[in-house]
Amino acid sequence: MTTHAPTTAYVLTAIGEDRPGLVAALAAAVDEHGGNWVDSQLALLAGKFAGIVQVELPDERAQSFLEALPALADEVGLEVEATVAGDPGEVAPHSALHLHLLGQDRTGMVREVASALRSQGATIDGLRSWTREAPEGGGMLFEAEAEVRLPADADQDGVREALETIAAELMVDLELDTTE
Incomplete structure (x- = not known):
């Protein structure tokens, strides 16, 4: 029986000046911390890239991921904020x-x-x-x-x-x- 490390779901909001590589940089940060890109909605509006992304991260790597996010602003101009995802609970009919x-x-x-x-x-x-x-x-x-x-x-x-x-x-x- 395989046991999986506990994970936490986060919702990331990202915004920056449109340029190539923004999604790749964010995806690399998620991957480098053992995370899984679960769901997203990304858009280009008035020259700005904006996105909402749901990721799951192993609990033991989550803090280092959160600490790495501000570097994306310096590296590629992408401001990213993370919040713990809410419990989707049971969807009512x-x-x-x-x-x-x-x-x-x-x-x-x-x-x-x-x-x-x-x-x-x-x-x-x-x-x-x-x-x-x-x-x-x-x-x-x-x-x-x-x-x-x-x-x-x-x-x-x-x-x-x-x-x-x-x-x-x-x-x-x-x-x-x-x-x-």
Whole structure:
């Protein structure tokens, strides 16, 4: 029977000026300390590289890993912060929706949609948004996609109605699909 050394899960947040080698440097630091890269979301926004990474590290190597992280700022310009990951616990029964929104860009759109979702007990598990030029000089468009988790007892029609009300107020197109 093989026994594994105890490990601790960490969530790393990283940000730096975009340049080649940032992910490689972070991955090397994880690997050099016996860690495992578990999950990540990485993006380039306005010339900045930003990422969230979940890693697992052997407990006996975790402190040296944490002490090595500040060197990444000097070596490659990547600021990294680490926090111990929360206990995912048991996921309560739920349903999921995929939301897609498109309309003329204006301030407050994310706040309005997020508030409508919160009022229905929904949680945003993932959100990606961007702006782009509208065809034929029509100004800027705002587009967003979100993965939304609803409690098992949530009224999907109520959620849909709350979002459609916001969509009408914001004058945006809104699509909602049930995901399984």
